[in-house]
Amino acid sequence: MIREGNEETDPEFIARLASYLGFDEKRVKRLFEKNYLARNWGKYEHLLRFDKEISHIERGTVLYEKDSSFEIIMGFPKIRRAMVLNPTLKRHFSGLEKVAVEEKMNGYNVRIAIVEEQILAITRSGYICPYTTQKAKEKLDLRFFDDFPELVLYGEMVGPDNPYVSKEIYGIESVAFYIFDIREKNTGKPLPISRRHEILKKYDFSQVRSFNEIPLETAAEEIGKIVRELGEKEHEGVIIKDPEMVLSPLKYTSSQSNCSDLRHAFKFYNETGRDFMLSRIVREGFQTVEWNENEIEFENRCMQLGESILDSLRKSIRSVKDGQRLYEEARIRVRDLKTAADFEEYLKRLGVDTIFEEPQSVGEEYLIIIKKINKSTNDKTQAIWQGEPW
Amino acid sequence: MIREGNEETDPEFIARLASYLGFDEKRVKRLFEKNYLARNWGKYEHLLRFDKEISHIERGTVLYEKDSSFEIIMGFPKIRRAMVLNPTLKRHFSGLEKVAVEEKMNGYNVRIAIVEEQILAITRSGYICPYTTQKAKEKLDLRFFDDFPELVLYGEMVGPDNPYVSKEIYGIESVAFYIFDIREKNTGKPLPISRRHEILKKYDFSQVRSFNEIPLETAAEEIGKIVRELGEKEHEGVIIKDPEMVLSPLKYTSSQSNCSDLRHAFKFYNETGRDFMLSRIVREGFQTVEWNENEIEFENRCMQLGESILDSLRKSIRSVKDGQRLYEEARIRVRDLKTAADFEEYLKRLGVDTIFEEPQSVGEEYLIIIKKINKSTNDKTQAIWQGEPW
Numbered sequence: 001m002i003r004e005g006n007e008e009t010d011p012e013f014i015a016r017l018a019s020y021l022g023f024d025e026k027r028v029k030r031l032f033e034k035n036y037l038a039r040n041w042g043k044y045e046h047l048l049r050f051d052k053e054i055s056h057i058e059r060g061t062v063l064y065e066k067d068s069s070f071e072i073i074m075g076f077p078k079i080r081r082a083m084v085l086n087p088t089l090k091r092h093f094s095g096l097e098k099v100a101v102e103e104k105m106n107g108y109n110v111r112i113a114i115v116e117e118q119i120l121a122i123t124r125s126g127y128i129c130p131y132t133t134q135k136a137k138e139k140l141d142l143r144f145f146d147d148f149p150e151l152v153l154y155g156e157m158v159g160p161d162n163p164y165v166s167k168e169i170y171g172i173e174s175v176a177f178y179i180f181d182i183r184e185k186n187t188g189k190p191l192p193i194s195r196r197h198e199i200l201k202k203y204d205f206s207q208v209r210s211f212n213e214i215p216l217e218t219a220a221e222e223i224g225k226i227v228r229e230l231g232e233k234e235h236e237g238v239i240i241k242d243p244e245m246v247l248s249p250l251k252y253t254s255s256q257s258n259c260s261d262l263r264h265a266f267k268f269y270n271e272t273g274r275d276f277m278l279s280r281i282v283r284e285g286f287q288t289v290e291w292n293e294n295e296i297e298f299e300n301r302c303m304q305l306g307e308s309i310l311d312s313l314r315k316s317i318r319s320v321k322d323g324q325r326l327y328e329e330a331r332i333r334v335r336d337l338k339t340a341a342d343f344e345e346y347l348k349r350l351g352v353d354t355i356f357e358e359p360q361s362v363g364e365e366y367l368i369i370i371k372k373i374n375k376s377t378n379d380k381t382q383a384i385w386q387g388e389p390w
Numbered sequence: 391m392i393r394e395g396n397e398e399t400d401p402e403f404i405a406r407l408a409s410y411l412g413f414d415e416k417r418v419k420r421l422f423e424k425n426y427l428a429r430n431w432g433k434y435e436h437l438l439r440f441d442k443e444i445s446h447i448e449r450g451t452v453l454y455e456k457d458s459s460f461e462i463i464m465g466f467p468k469i470r471r472a473m474v475l476n477p478t479l480k481r482h483f484s485g486l487e488k489v490a491v492e493e494k495m496n497g498y499n500v501r502i503a504i505v506e507e508q509i510l511a512i513t514r515s516g517y518i519c520p521y522t523t524q525k526a527k528e529k530l531d532l533r534f535f536d537d538f539p540e541l542v543l544y545g546e547m548v549g550p551d552n553p554y555v556s557k558e559i560y561g562i563e564s565v566a567f568y569i570f571d572i573r574e575k576n577t578g579k580p581l582p583i584s585r586r587h588e589i590l591k592k593y594d595f596s597q598v599r600s601f602n603e604i605p606l607e608t609a610a611e612e613i614g615k616i617v618r619e620l621g622e623k624e625h626e627g628v629i630i631k632d633p634e635m636v637l638s639p640l641k642y643t644s645s646q647s648n649c650s651d652l653r654h655a656f657k658f659y660n661e662t663g664r665d666f667m668l669s670r671i672v673r674e675g676f677q678t679v680e681w682n683e684n685e686i687e688f689e690n691r692c693m694q695l696g697e698s699i700l701d702s703l704r705k706s707i708r709s710v711k712d713g714q715r716l717y718e719e720a721r722i723r724v725r726d727l728k729t730a731a732d733f734e735e736y737l738k739r740l741g742v743d744t745i746f747e748e749p750q751s752v753g754e755e756y757l758i759i760i761k762k763i764n765k766s767t768n769d770k771t772q773a774i775w776q777g778e779p780w
Contacts, residue, residue: 080779091777250779269672274664279780282659285703286774289711298704299697303689306696310688313675321679384676387481389470389640390669 008032020070023055040128041349047115049126050075058188060126064115073113073152074188076124079239082250083283084290085220089240092250099219100193100243101226103209104251105178106236106260107158108165112136112177113185114145121157127350130342131332132157135175138335141203148199151191154181156208163330163343163370169234174333180208180239190245213243223252224291231256255301258283259308266312268326270377281305320381327355327371333362340368398422410460413445430518431739437505439516440465448578450516454505463503463542464578466514469629472640473673474680475610479630482640489609490583490633491601491616494641495568496626496650497548498555502526502567503575504535511547517740520732521722522547525565528725531593538589541581544571546598553720553733553760559624564723570598570629580635603633613642614681621646645691648673649698656702658716660767671695710771717745717761723752730758 008014008029018025031037036052039045050061058075065071082088093099110132111122119142121132135157144153157164159172170176179200182191191199200207214222219240227237231254241249258280265272265280288301316326334340337359344356353373359366384390398404398419408415421427426442429435440451448465455461472478483489500522501512509532511522525547534543547554549562560566569590572581581589590597604612609630617627621644631639648670655662655670678691706716724730727749734746743763749756774780 083774083780084777087777088774088779089777092779266671266675269668269675274668278659278664278667281656281699282703285656285659285700285707288700289704289707298700299693302696302700303693304696305700306692306694307689309671310675310678310692310695313672314679314688317675317679384473384478387474387477387479389478389482390473 017070021057040126044120044128047126047128051125060122060124062115062122062126066116071115072186072188073111073115073122074183074186075126076109076111076154077188077248079249079251081283082240082252083286085223085252086290087220088250089219089223090216093216093219093240093242093247096216096242096247098213098215098243100213100241101211101219101223102180102239102241103211103230103235104237104239104253105156105158105170105180105208106165106167106257107156107178108132108162109154110136110157110177111152111154112140113152114149119145127346130346131163131334131339134334134336134339136177139175139177140205144199144203144205150185151199152183152185153177153179153205154183155179161331161333161367163332166330176206178206178208181245192244193241194243208239211238227252227254230254234260253283255284255287255304259304262305262308263312266309267316268328268374268377269313269316270380271374316377317381320378321385326374326378326381328374330370330372332368332370333365334359334368335365337366340366407460411447430516434510434518437516437518441515450512450514452505452512452516456506461505462576462578463501463505463512464573464576465516466499466501466544467578467638469639469641471673472630472642473676475613475642476680477610478640479609479613480606483606483609483630483632483637486606486632486637488603488605488633490603490631491609491613492570492629492631493599493601493620493625494627494629494643495546495548495560495570495598496555496557496647497546497568498522498552499544500526500547500567501542501544502530503542504539509535517736520736521553521724521729524724524726524729526567529565529567530595534589534593534595540575541589542573542575543567543569543595544573545569551721551723551757553722556720566596568596568598571635582635583631583633598629601628617642617644620644624650643673645674645677645694649694652695652698653702656699657706658718658764658767659703659706660770661764706767707771710768711775716764716768716771718764720760720762722758722760723755724749724758725755727756730756 014025014028018028021028031054036050036054038049038051040047040049046064048063050057050059053059058077060075062073063070089099109124113120113122119133119137120128121136123129155177157175157177158167158170159175160166160168161174182196182199183189197207211226223238223240230237234256235254236257237251237253239249239251261280262277265277284301284305288298293301319326332340332343340356340359344354347354353375355371355373357369357371359368404415404418408418411418421444426440426444428439428441430437430439436454438453440447440449443449448467450465452463453460479489499514503510503512509523509527510518511526513519545567547565547567548557548560549565550556550558551564572586572589573579587597601616613628613630620627624646625644626647627641627643629639629641651670652667655667674691674695678688683691709716722730722733730746730749734744737744743765745761745763747759747761749758
């Protein structure tokens with residue numbers, strides 16, 4: 001990640017920013033010094049990003065000057081997880097008659113907004129991804145941003161040509177944007193679900209699948225069924241929302257999604273965070289107890305869990321033993337090779353170690369395979385095969 | 391753990407200690423301030439312990455004044471793990487014809503030595519455990535310490551009445567001490583294996599099981615067989631040593647031992663270190679690849695792994711759901727209730743949260759069940775069942 005000294009020296013700018021944020025100037029200075037408030041680079045240098053959550057401003061929030069003041073695009077609010085559906089839903093949504101249930105898709109979170117008359121795709125961390133930006137311009141009806149310049153689309157980029165999280169399961173040929181929230185600039189206030197549906201329909205935007213509204217009383221049971229069905233298709237899970245979007249949403253995922261995360265995590269066992277692995281495993285424990293599984297179901301779950309972990313480990317350990325290097329394969333599809341070059345430069349800037357292969361012509365576009373090198377797991381495994389103790 | 395301000399103020403003592411250790415005085419002062427060098431308490435207050443590894447002095451090393459200088463009992467040297475037997479053994483022991491193989495028992499590491507005419511049992515961290523000390527006095531032929539006051543026994547306390555790691559698998563009624571090393575005071579130099587055998591035989595001390603010496607050429611294969619056999623009996627694994635004890639030993643463990651660790655770890659999933667869990671899982675990956683297992687063996691291993699993890703999680707999650715508190719049960723057996731009272735005080739001093747139940751008379755001794763409360767996993771699980779998101 002970018003970790004350059006990024007101290008802002010213009011006292012007038014610091015003063016204005018401090019006044020806008022309601023912080024004192026010393027604090028704003030310190031945020032810059034610690035890189036908690038950092039700049040994008042190149043032509044986006046004037047876009048500041050919060051690299052850390054500061055006083056309820058989400059990490060990934062983007063901020064820039066506008067009309068002698070500032071404008072903010074709030075980050076993705078963290079969505080808390082229901083470890084068990086019952087009683088968590090009843091407690092969290094108490095007072096509501098019904099909750100809205102939407103599919104949680106497995107892709108890459110992106111905000112799309114118009115900033116100084118340019119359409120930009122902003123990543124979860126607040127970077128401007130040139131590839132995602134280009135795809136958004138190609139795939140979305142941009143008249144939306146003319147009509148609603150003060151709104152931001154919060155969505156998921158999914159499909160096989162998504163270089164971050166590539167999935168074939170949604171039947172998408174290349175990539176598509178599924179919008180799950182629309183929020184106002186500055187306040188970050190979300191539109192009620194019905195209003196979001198209305199707008200998205202008008203511009204023919206893809207929406208995440210909706211399971212309609214479910215009475216809170218029976219929600220745990222019905223969502224349990226939905227998640228089991230989604231799991232059978234290797235889909236991830238659901239987001240449970242207040243239809244008015246006043247109470248914060250909750251998420252809940254399928255066993256297959258947990259296991260899929262584990263398969264990926266253990267492939268690169270020396271890279272992935274320990275907390276990431278453990279939390280997926282613990283979810284399996286709660287789900288089997290909450291769903292009161294019998295011994296056959298439980299054995300299946302044990303086998304799934306064991307295999308997700310060990311099969312990935314085995315593959316990686318074997319590959320290195322056989323002299324291969326471990327890498328993660330990703331793929332992009334571009335109309336213009338300039339987009340690929342920009343994306344390569346962007347990843348380099350972020351410190352991601354990649355190899356871009358030769359572009360292959362596909363119709364009027366180019367497919368480019370990207371290999372992300374996982375150095376730490378690779379080196380560790382190789383050292384062990386060379387006789388290094390742990 | 392003890393974390394009191396422990397600054398030593400006597401400049402003459404600091405000066406002498408610095409000169410003995412070959413450190414400068416400022417450094418010794420800082421070691422005390424940071425509690426890296428700390429005191430035991432009560433009647434053992436004059437025994438200093440290294441709470442951290444400092445310049446090749448092992449963590450747990452104990453140091454005290456003697457004859458106007460100092461004497462040191464070195465800590466347990468860390469034993470590195472062979473993740474794969476081949477080529478690790480050949481590389482680590484290169485130059486040796488044969489390696490000695492001994493069983494690694496599953497118990498509690500303890501050093502037993504005579505210090506100022508008292509027999510003391512010193513834990514891995516350098517504390518004086520009153521229970522272990524009393525057991526050592528009862529179980530060992532103490533004439534050894536009269537004959538060899540300059541030697542320290544490095545062993546494992548095993549059996550069901552071991553309150554730290556209780557195991558029934560060794561067919562021991564209460565507790566026994568198995569000696570795996572004898573080392574000199576001050577230098578920490580170990581005796582060659584043959585000399586250790588000789589001495590232990592003379593005093594009728596229990597030795598860890600020896601698999602004799604194995605040619606280095608065939609060691610990986612033969613040790614693989616030994617470890618599989620040990621695993622079938624739920625035994626832990628082996629330590630592989632240079633018979634002369636010049637090169638450092640290596641360890642290697644059975645799949646059953648990894649899974650047993652995981653069973654324990656996931657029972658208290660919010661307490662046990664993430665690194666601890668992950669390392670056990672990764673070992674399973676290397677073992678299945680090194681042993682070139684077929685698909686049936688691999689499936690068994692997946693099932694074992696999955697079950698070790700999930701069954702423990704399920705039990706804990708269910709228990710809390712049913713309103714029970716999670717605890718770990720331990721047991722001690724004492725002749726004199728004073729030993730139990732001292733041990734209770736000792737655990738309290740170490741910050742371990744325990745409940746000692748009423749003593750039960752067994753022959754001329756008392757059995758006392760100890761419940762160690764695992765607050766963190768307990769509270770987390772309870773909160774989830776009350777509807778708290780993760």
